[in-house]
Amino acid sequence: MRGVVMHAPGDVRVEDRDDPTIIAPTDAIIRVSATCICGSDLWPYHGIEHVHEPAAMGHEYVGIVEEVGSEVKKITPGQFVVGSFFASDNTCEICQAGYHSSCINRKLVGSIGTQAQLARIPLADGTLVATPELPPADLIPSLLAASDVLGTGWFGAVAAEAGPGKMVAVVGDGAVGLLAVLAAKQLGAQRIIAMSRHEPPPEARPRVRCHRHRRRTG
Ligand SMILES: [Zn+2]
Incomplete structure (x- = not known):
């Protein structure tokens, strides 16, 4: 092979x-x-x-x-x-x-x-x-x-006790981080903040909030 x-x-x-x-x-x-x-x-x-x-x-x-x-x-x-x-x-x-x-x-x-x-x-x-x-x-x-990134992201969200009423920050928006965002949402988290080193793509903006840009407005 x-x-x-x-x-x-x-x-x-x-x-x-x-x-x-x-x-x-x-x-x-x-x-x-x-x-x-x-x-x-x-x-x-x-x-x-x-x-x-x-x-x-x-x-x-x-x-x-x-x-x-x-x-x-x-x-x-x-x-x-x-x-x-x-x-x-x-x-x-x-x-x-x-x-x-x-x-x-x-x-x-x-x-x-x-x-x-x-x-x-x-x-x-x-x-x-x-x-x-x-x-x-x-x-x-x-x-x-x-096979890997979903399970790893899901594990992170569970380990962080993401759930209803919780606010969750995900540090890093690579494949694992983005799946941790989806996992936290699936687990019922109320607010999910994805931290990144770059601007999120336009299609991600409605769902993924960038903490840097929200800090001043709270
Ligand atoms: Zn075993």
Whole structure:
């Protein structure tokens, strides 16, 4: 298969990689329909994190299940699935408390690299969420956003106890920040302030209030 490999800061190549195979009976192999570059991929790209050896890239992904291990019960071949950036069992005490990225059996999907045609996903039953049917192509990018940035933004809003009657400030309006805004709204926050380093685009202005410009008027 073809897959993305980072060799050094600024040196990213699309190369032939071995097709993944089932290793643990809880694994699934998916054919990746869409994947993307996370902000955290840019840390090694810009040299903020060291690149010690060539590293497969990517941990945000959606795709179609090709094969599952013998202990996978819920996920089946042919399903369209959205996966998380941490593989988790969804059964341990920490998962049940809602902190799947701290699962006692967690595996970092970034070490597998989903910027590729195929990917092996550990703990498939806990990590992958199947859609009811095959989504139309134009919905796939939105589902891809649920692979990392939506969950991260939602977690931030829940951790901040966003809810009815609350005023919420979101510091930073990147993908995670904007989804934290949507999450806070969904959770019922009364007023949401997005803080940015630049002017919001015109289409965002009716919904996203810029604190800098409201300070004088209260
Ligand atoms: Zn767990």
